[in-house]
Amino acid sequence: MPGADAFLRVEHLSHSFGGxxxxxxxxxxxxxxxxxxxxxxxxxxxxxxxxxxxxxxxVQSGRVFFDGQEVTRLPAYKMARRGLLxxxxxxxxxxxxxxxxxxxxxPPDQRGESLLNALFRPSVGRRQDAALASRAVDVxxxxxxxxxxxxxxxxxSGGEKRLLELARAEMANPKFMLLDxxxxxxxxxxxxxxxxxxxxxxxxxxxxxxxxxxxxxVVERICDQVVVMASxxxxxxxxxxxxxxxxxxVRAYLGGGLDERAVG
Amino acid sequence: MDLILPYxxxxxxxxxxxxxxxxxxxxxxxxxxxxxxxxxxxxxxxxYFSGVFALGPGQKSTGFEWILGLSWPFPIALVMGALAAGLxxxxxxxxxxxxxxxxxxxxxxxxxxxxxxxLVSNYTPLFDGFDGLAGLQTPFSQWLxxxxxxxxYLWVGFCAVVMVICWFIAQRILNSPxxxxxxxxxxxxxxxxxxxxxxxxxxxxxxxxxAVLAGVGGALLMGxxxxxxxxGWTSGETFVVWAALIVGGRGNNWGGVVGSFVxxxxxxxxxxxxxxxxxxxxxxxxxxxxxxxxxxxxVLWLRPEGIIPEARRRFYQLPLLPGxxxxxxxxxxxxx
Ligand SMILES: Nc1ncnc2c1ncn2[C@@H]1O[C@H](COP(=O)(O)OP(=O)(O)OP(=O)(O)O)[C@@H](O)[C@H]1O
Ligand SMILES: [Mg+2]
Numbered sequence: 001m002p003g004a005d006a007f008l009r010v011e012h013l014s015h016s017f018g019g020x021x022x023x024x025x026x027x028x029x030x031x032x033x034x035x036x037x038x039x040x041x042x043x044x045x046x047x048x049x050x051x052x053x054x055x056x057x058x059v060q061s062g063r064v065f066f067d068g069q070e071v072t073r074l075p076a077y078k079m080a081r082r083g084l085l086x087x088x089x090x091x092x093x094x095x096x097x098x099x100x101x102x103x104x105x106x107p108p109d110q111r112g113e114s115l116l117n118a119l120f121r122p123s124v125g126r127r128q129d130a131a132l133a134s135r136a137v138d139v140x141x142x143x144x145x146x147x148x149x150x151x152x153x154x155x156x157s158g159g160e161k162r163l164l165e166l167a168r169a170e171m172a173n174p175k176f177m178l179l180d181x182x183x184x185x186x187x188x189x190x191x192x193x194x195x196x197x198x199x200x201x202x203x204x205x206x207x208x209x210x211x212x213x214x215x216x217x218v219v220e221r222i223c224d225q226v227v228v229m230a231s232x233x234x235x236x237x238x239x240x241x242x243x244x245x246x247x248x249x250v251r252a253y254l255g256g257g258l259d260e261r262a263v264g
Numbered sequence: 265m266d267l268i269l270p271y272x273x274x275x276x277x278x279x280x281x282x283x284x285x286x287x288x289x290x291x292x293x294x295x296x297x298x299x300x301x302x303x304x305x306x307x308x309x310x311x312y313f314s315g316v317f318a319l320g321p322g323q324k325s326t327g328f329e330w331i332l333g334l335s336w337p338f339p340i341a342l343v344m345g346a347l348a349a350g351l352x353x354x355x356x357x358x359x360x361x362x363x364x365x366x367x368x369x370x371x372x373x374x375x376x377x378x379x380x381x382x383l384v385s386n387y388t389p390l391f392d393g394f395d396g397l398a399g400l401q402t403p404f405s406q407w408l409x410x411x412x413x414x415x416x417y418l419w420v421g422f423c424a425v426v427m428v429i430c431w432f433i434a435q436r437i438l439n440s441p442x443x444x445x446x447x448x449x450x451x452x453x454x455x456x457x458x459x460x461x462x463x464x465x466x467x468x469x470x471x472x473x474x475a476v477l478a479g480v481g482g483a484l485l486m487g488x489x490x491x492x493x494x495x496g497w498t499s500g501e502t503f504v505v506w507a508a509l510i511v512g513g514r515g516n517n518w519g520g521v522v523g524s525f526v527x528x529x530x531x532x533x534x535x536x537x538x539x540x541x542x543x544x545x546x547x548x549x550x551x552x553x554x555x556x557x558x559x560x561x562x563v564l565w566l567r568p569e570g571i572i573p574e575a576r577r578r579f580y581q582l583p584l585l586p587g588x589x590x591x592x593x594x595x596x597x598x599x600x
Binding site: 094113 | 433436437439440441442443444445447448451452454455456457458459460461462463466469473515574576577578
């Protein structure tokens, strides 16, 4: 089963919150260069799985492999430095930083972040910032946020914050993007454009994507592979067309309704 | 004239020192969001260590005992005091700035400070316990033959020079990518970590650089007064610096200047003219603290971001496009 070109592999991942098993023996793998989706009913444990992979939650049992290496229990900032970029289901912008500054935080290897450079060679940081800022302008233009560049990120509308989340993700130059419901709250016309951006990033920059997504039209349009979770477990894997034929998947999710355990 | 000038000079010294202190706390809290409730411990560390580097050796037989006692020139002693405070900042930071439990920072700093206070004030071989350090020769007196008033003016100038250096330290950190990362961590530590920022390391830097400035301020007080003991660094003093920062405005260093002027100069001086009431010696300090508390509450009600709010950074100046367009328009397709 473990394919040679799996970028991310999750093995028997389990996590409970005080006796409640939010993720329960979850196993799946994501092929390098793919755009994959993680779907499932509310409360299925998708966001918890994202947190475990990204290192924001400490893995209780099971293992995570990323880019050919075991990364179980690596802290979030080290995962990020290995090229994993995760976004949150609820936007986590830096409210009292401007939109522009929000884009200047993510890029890795900023030499101006060293104390000695900050104190004695401020030009090092300034020069790098100038290059980053001109790139950020391009990215902001792509997402239509350029007019808001000097606005405090906290003042943006809900949808604008979602766009900012993606713009920041792009600035981080990741190898793998783990996006938790990136399209939630974005109007349909814009969703179509964002589809295009995700495909562009995969094709041009070779970024692998795993999206948690409830919008099945989007999943159908752009995703090569879909993982279905229910009650903390992986229920099925395959293409969207295959999953529509799977009675278990239809009953648990596609047929509608909540995960019975989450409401019960 | 003979009375007014030295008086103004003394005020200027306290103003300058409090500027440095507020900037130090600003680096810790205003930039990086570290809740340091034992800031005065770093001030004391700077004062004590500059003291024992500049003082002669203590002798147990005379009732004065302290470590070191190297009789170094005061400017060098000041640097040592600042370094000692910076080191203490790292030590307390290691204990308090835990990656996961940022909400415990405040209480852990307070607890650590209390332990240190108890140790320093009771263990006499360190800094002579409750009696503290005393008898520091006036700085520069080994080179210059000056009277006390002249020394006061000289000290105003010295403090001003040191203050300008501290201003550059604080501003350079604030305006660097390091400062931006500190502010991002202040805004959302978890999100900053998701971008690869080692919040623990960055907050330790903020903690120790803030402590260095605290130590510089403490050393300047030590050099001016010539003595320092535990009565001078009770936890109430931490509150004064916090009040100055919150009243003036955190996240920018001009706010610190305004705050230290209002709290450390105006309030302090206004209460000086309350006539002493016989049998009630604690009235003036009490009124002073009440005024500081009242100004803090007033600011938090009327202008929570402080008199001078954090400036919005317009990093990338482009000709402003007319009006504020929505992203949907920006992307050339509106509506559903
Ligand atoms: N910190 C927590 N403490 C206790 N329970 C939690 C915690 N986080 C999640 N849970 C529970 O774990 C289960 C899985 O939550 P999770 O957020 O992973 O679901 P999800 O699949 O992302 O759902 P949605 O589609 O609604 O976002 C839920 O029942 C939730 O109530
Ligand atoms: Mg979720």
